[in-house]
Amino acid sequence: MTKDELLQHLQDIEWDNFEVKKAENNLPKSCWDTVSAFANTSGGWLVLGVSQSGKKFEITGVANMEKLEQDLGNTLRSVSKFNILINPTFKKYDFDGKKVLACFIPSSDVKPVYYNSLQNTFIRTGSSDQRATQFEIDSLFRDQTFGTMSEKTVEGTSVECLNKSSYKRFREYLKWRNPDLRYNNMDDDEFNRRLKIVKDGKLTYGGLLFLGKNEEINDAITDFRIDYLEIPGTSYSDAKVRYTYRIDEQENLWEYYFTLFQRLKLYANTKYTIGEMGIGHEDTKEIDALREALVNLLTHSDYFSVMKPRIRVFSNRIEFENPGSLPLPVEQLIQTDESLPRNPVLAKFFRVAKLCESGGYGFDKMLQWKKQTGNEVTFESSVGKTKFTFMIDTTTAIKDENTLPSEWDLISKEIEKSNKKTAETDKKSNKSNKKNSNFAKTNKKTDKKPEKTDKKIIYLMKENPTITIAILSDKIGVSKSAINQQIIKMRRSEIIRREGGDKGGKWVINS
Numbered sequence: 001m002t003k004d005e006l007l008q009h010l011q012d013i014e015w016d017n018f019e020v021k022k023a024e025n026n027l028p029k030s031c032w033d034t035v036s037a038f039a040n041t042s043g044g045w046l047v048l049g050v051s052q053s054g055k056k057f058e059i060t061g062v063a064n065m066e067k068l069e070q071d072l073g074n075t076l077r078s079v080s081k082f083n084i085l086i087n088p089t090f091k092k093y094d095f096d097g098k099k100v101l102a103c104f105i106p107s108s109d110v111k112p113v114y115y116n117s118l119q120n121t122f123i124r125t126g127s128s129d130q131r132a133t134q135f136e137i138d139s140l141f142r143d144q145t146f147g148t149m150s151e152k153t154v155e156g157t158s159v160e161c162l163n164k165s166s167y168k169r170f171r172e173y174l175k176w177r178n179p180d181l182r183y184n185n186m187d188d189d190e191f192n193r194r195l196k197i198v199k200d201g202k203l204t205y206g207g208l209l210f211l212g213k214n215e216e217i218n219d220a221i222t223d224f225r226i227d228y229l230e231i232p233g234t235s236y237s238d239a240k241v242r243y244t245y246r247i248d249e250q251e252n253l254w255e256y257y258f259t260l261f262q263r264l265k266l267y268a269n270t271k272y273t274i275g276e277m278g279i280g281h282e283d284t285k286e287i288d289a290l291r292e293a294l295v296n297l298l299t300h301s302d303y304f305s306v307m308k309p310r311i312r313v314f315s316n317r318i319e320f321e322n323p324g325s326l327p328l329p330v331e332q333l334i335q336t337d338e339s340l341p342r343n344p345v346l347a348k349f350f351r352v353a354k355l356c357e358s359g360g361y362g363f364d365k366m367l368q369w370k371k372q373t374g375n376e377v378t379f380e381s382s383v384g385k386t387k388f389t390f391m392i393d394t395t396t397a398i399k400d401e402n403t404l405p406s407e408w409d410l411i412s413k414e415i416e417k418s419n420k421k422t423a424e425t426d427k428k429s430n431k432s433n434k435k436n437s438n439f440a441k442t443n444k445k446t447d448k449k450p451e452k453t454d455k456k457i458i459y460l461m462k463e464n465p466t467i468t469i470a471i472l473s474d475k476i477g478v479s480k481s482a483i484n485q486q487i488i489k490m491r492r493s494e495i496i497r498r499e500g501g502d503k504g505g506k507w508v509i510n511s
Contacts, residue, residue, distance in 0.1 A: 001045060001091060001102060017044035019129070022051040023101075025063050027071055030129075032115045035076065037122040037129040038105035039086060039113035040140060041383065042329045044124065049100035061098030068101055076105075082115050084108060112140040123383045132383065135306065139384035142302060143325065149304070150206035150343035151196055154220045157203040159192065161216040165479070166254045170211060170353075176415045177354055195352070196345045206345025209303060210253045214470075217252060221303050225249055226256045227310035228263065234316050234394075248469055248484055253298050253346070257355070259481045260311065264290045267318060267392055289369040289377075290318070292362040293388050295350050297322045300342045300386065307385060320388040326381040334363045334379070366390075453478060453486050454495075458509055461496065465506035 019034045031046060038044040049062040062068055069090055076086040086105065093100040112132065114121040121132040121140070132140070142149075171191070175184045183191050192198040197207030208217055209224075217224045228247035233239030247263065250256040268286040294311075301309040302324030309322040326333060327340040341347035350356045366388065369377045375391035456476050460467055469487070473480040490496045497508050 001104070006047070006093060006100070006102065017042060017124070018047065019044065019127075020047045020050035020052055020057060022060055023048040023062055023068060024060060027068060031072075032081070032120070033122045033129040033131075035082070035086065035105050036113050036115060036120065037124040039108040040111050040122065040132070041107065041124040043105055043107040046103045046105060047100060048103070049098065059095045059098050059100060061095070062101055065092060065099045065101050069103075072103055082113060084110050084113055086113070111143055112137055125382070136383045139302065139305060139323070139325070142304060150209075150345035151199070151204055153199050153202035153204055154208050155202065157208060157212075157216065157220070158201060159188075159198060159203070161203055161208065161213055162197075162211050163213045163251050163255075165473075166211045166252055169479075170254055170349075172415055173353060178352060181352055183352065195348065204345055205303075206343055206349070209343075210346060210349050212252050214249070214251045223308065224303065225308055226253075226260065226298070227308050228260055228313075229310075230313040232315060234314055248480075250480060251470070254349075255480060257294065257298060257350075258479075259484065261291060261294055262481065262485075264294060264311075264318070267313065285365075285368040286372045289366050289372075290390070292356060292365040293318075293320045293390065295356040296320070296362060296366075296388070299347045299350060299356070300324060300326075302342065305384070316394045317392060318390040320390075321385060322387075323385055325383055326386055330379045330381055453482070454490060457483065457486055457490070458496070461507040462509060465508065467507065 017038070019038075021028050021031055021034075023031070027048075031048075034044075034046050038046070048068055049060060051058050051060045069092075073088060073090070075081050076088050079085060086108065088106075089104040091102040091104070093102065112118070112121045118137065119131075121137055122129045123132050123136060124130075171184075174181055178184075183194060186194065189198075192207070195207075196204050197211065198204070203212065205220070208220060214224070226247070229243040230245040231239045232241065232244050236242075245263075247256075247259055250259055265287055268284060268290060297309050297311070297320045301322040303309075305323035307323040310319075312319040312321070324342055327342075333340075347356070356362060363379070367377055369375065369390050373393070375393065376389075377391070378389045380387045380389075453476060457472060460472055460475060464471075469480050469483050472483045476483065487496070491498070494510055497510060499506055499508050
């Protein structure tokens with residue numbers, strides 16, 4: 001920090017990486033709060049020899065700069081006061097004979113950083129030091145395992161804990177979307193091992209979250225869910241009702257991706273066309289931006305936090321908020337786009353499926369939203385959570401969901417076409433491939449005609465009015481997202497209605 005930069009900081013109204021203390025003769029006790037706060041967040045400058053009164057600052061100077069530097073340096077470079085060693089950097093300034101000592105406190109790789117006791121853990125909020133809450137302390141402890149938890153194994157699990165339908169569809173998707181991927185030619189055992197779905201005969205946390213059965217995930221991770229609400233207002237207070245739409249609980253992250261993305265596409269202000277991916281033409285950069293934000297949330301969430309990943313759609317913005325802070329300051333990640341995923345196993349799943357950037361956090365893709373719509377995109381990260389906000393036009397009406405084909409239905413048709421071509425090639429060369437034949441039959445099962453699916457849903461609802469979407473999906477043999485789409489259509493057409501809540505309610509067939 002140069003002398004001019006120091007003076008510029010003093011003229012700013014608020015800063016989160018800069019703190020001044022008078023400290024004429026001795027180190028003030030409050031400086032330890034600041035050291036802890038900077039070390040637990042993104043680092044910052046502690047400046048001694050400047051007094052503050054409200055928003056006014058005065059350079060008062062320090063009497064014995066060498067003694068203050070020695071006292072501060074010795075304390076931070078030992079573990080007598082703080083729980084870990086801190087390596088500060090000192091800068092000295094002279095303003096017309098008044099000495100000012102600045103000390104840069106780096107962000108610590110090991111957190112929480114506290115002095116004397118764990119209760120003295122501080123974080124930086126705006127331009128002040130705040131004592132960390134228990135939630136924030138717990139988040140700091142979990143950050144010590146940043147990048148490692150998704151690879152750890154889950155006791156009591158095996159491949160039997162995988163959802164067979166999700167697993168099959170994931171492998172089908174990879175063969176279609178990324179045909180040259182080397183994992184496609186592996187048998188299930190080698191595929192699971194190489195992608196770290198399974199390790200030492202047990203599922204990894206990444207494998208369980210991505211492809212596991214919902215019941216098994218909830219046994220390992222309390223209250224697993226991704227919360228999605230559409231709120232008819234710019235805030236909770238001005239909304240006439242709490243929400244107008246909510247995503248049903250899905251089996252795992254692979255199923256959540258398709259269901260959530262199908263809904264988010266409704267807010268892209270571009271004409272929807274089916275392209276190579278079957279999930280929106282590659283030129284629709286607004287759709288790409290929302291996809292990147294969604295995958296970012298699913299990949300980088302701290303699934304062990306009491307806070308749950310959530311998406312909130314207000315009338316003027318879409319908020320992607322997930323538990324877990326970014327590993328580096330937002331500004332640094334945007335400039336370098338470093339690849340530091342919280343859950344590397346999950347990141348790899350989305351990467352091999354070509355659903356996210358190969359490296360970094362995809363900030364460039366997300367910032368395309370502003371270029372395409374003129375609306376702001378903001379990125380925030382604090383201890384315990386991260387939030388990305390996409391502003392939207394309040395005058396833009398949401399498209400009818402019926403105008404967009406079901407995400408997985410589109411992909412299934414593309415896969416089926418690909419399989420038919422393969423089957424024809426095999427037939428001509430007299431090489432019957434039983435695996436491809438079964439593969440095509442499986443896809444035909446998912447391509448049910450809406451009328452037949454409707455009738456089966458109604459029949460099963462009559463038999464069991466409390467039947468769940470998961471059971472309907474299992475009995476009919478189509479995805480939960482496809483069932484959900486049919487139910488939405490039937491409710492809008494007033495063929496069926498729901499009495500009671502999600503739990504304890506029942507389906508009623510209108511005569």
